[in-house]
Amino acid sequence: MSCFKKGLSLSAALLAGALLLTACGGAPASSASSVPASSVASSEAAEQPEEPAMKYTQTPTVPTETYKEKADFADFLSKAEPGLVIPGLAENLIPQGMDQCDETGILYISGYYTTDGKSSAILAVDTATGELTAEYILLNAGGTPFDGHVGGVAVSEDILYVSGQKQNGLYTICAIPLKDLPAEGSHEVKLEQTIPVPVSPSFLSCSHGYLWVGNFYHPGADYPLSDGMKYTTASADGEDYGCYIMGYDLSKGSLSVADGDDYAQPDVVLVGPNKIQGVVAGEDDTVTLSQSYGRKNNASLLRYSLALGETLDTMLTVQGRDVPGYILDSKRLKESVTAMPMTEALADAKDGSIYVLFESGAIHYANGLFRTDHVWKIKF
Known part of the structure; x- marks a missing residue:
């Protein structure tokens, strides 16, 4: 220019x-x-090339909000309010990951299609206006459509991380420099930098100075342990937990894989219950988890007391080495809030509240219960 x-x-x-x-x-x-x-x-x-038209819109897909009079959600509705309309729903995109850039206030939302070979996308919404400003159509490094599940998005000071696919038998996340994501318009973005991680990257978050990468564990529905963490951990609830949330201290620099390792080695690991879809570590020494499964089952927002650096609950083995671990079970649980079905990612907002993404507004889940097509914002 x-x-x-x-x-x-x-x-x-x-x-x-x-x-x-x-x-x-x-x-x-x-x-x-x-x-x-x-x-x-x-x-x-x-001589100026014509910019492609935006493919995605913020067209509402839920004509009737049936959750309003449901007693199960009274606590959630008293603490939370609907905000911006989730983009891409009317175009059959299924929303998954979400995180906010602290500097710009842009909320990035990832989504995928059930059709193989159709590019997943990341959509950028300005939280100041609630308007969709940019869309990024994801491609593999070779230029073919990237059709991964894109379960998580995390935004650091200069990098956007998004869940990748398996490469050479290893789970990966992809790193995109924020400078490569124009603030407006429609753009194709190649995923050229991948980083192997120990767990299936079902959800991501950048919060409290850490990049968090966690797996969705629900063995009863054929969501097994991750290849890099092939064991469960006992909890105070009498259940064996298999959700492992890798924590990478971003003050140490960008993620990398050390010589001789298969994956990027975490600095800390949080152990969570089944069916976790999102995480936020708060500056107020809390961790909040999004727990859901199924289009007709109520979801939960689970809030735990945890100050990183306090006395450890356990040591966990990752790549043959001990890593500090904390178990998010009933001993640490301080609050549980029942929400409408299909909560997905969580993201911390500048005012201390938390954004909550739902996938129930996707057309694919039109027969679900208590659907919503908004990103919600909850203040605990």
Whole structure:
């Protein structure tokens, strides 16, 4: 853009000079300098590539909000309020991951299609206006459609992380520099940088200075343990937990895989119950989890007391080495709020509240119960 502006200034200067010479009785330096200004502007405008039209909209998909009079949700509705309309629903996108850029206030929402070979997408919404501003159609490094589940999105100071697919038998997350994501318009984005992680990256979050990467564990529905964490951990609830949330301290720099390792080694691990879809670690020494499964089953927001760095609950083995661990069970649980079905990602807002994403508004789940097509915001 800056190069085009400089070129336009030079053309204008030459034209002005030619006109001045003509006015003084002199001849123009060349025939090119005597081209009318309108022709110059038209020529340069024609050289600009036409930007593709936006594919996605914020068209509502839930005509009747049936959850309002449901007693089960009274606590949630007293603490939370609906906000922006989730983009992409009317275009059959199924929302999954979400996180906010602290600097710009842009909320990034990822989604996928049930059709193989159709590109997943990340949509950018300005939280100040609630309006969709940009869309990023995801491609593999070779340019083919990336059709992964994109279960999680996490935004650090300069990188957007999104759940990747298995490569060479290893789970991955993908890193996209924020500078490569234009603030407006429709764009294709290649996922060129991948980082192996120990667990299936069902959900992601950047919060409390950490990148969190966790797996959805529900063995009764064929969601087994992850390849890099092939064991369960006993909880105070009498259940064996298999949800492991890897915590990477971002103050140590960008994620990388050390020589001899298969995955990026976490600095801390949180152990959670079954059916977890999202996480936020708060500055107030809390961890909040989104727990849901099924289009007709109520969801829960689980809030735990945890100050990172306090006395450990356990040590967990990752790649043959001990890693500090905390167990999110009834001993730490401070609050449980029942929400409408199909809560997905959580993201911390600037005012201390938490954004809650639902996938129930997707057309794919049109027969679900108590659907909503909004991102909600809850204050505990």
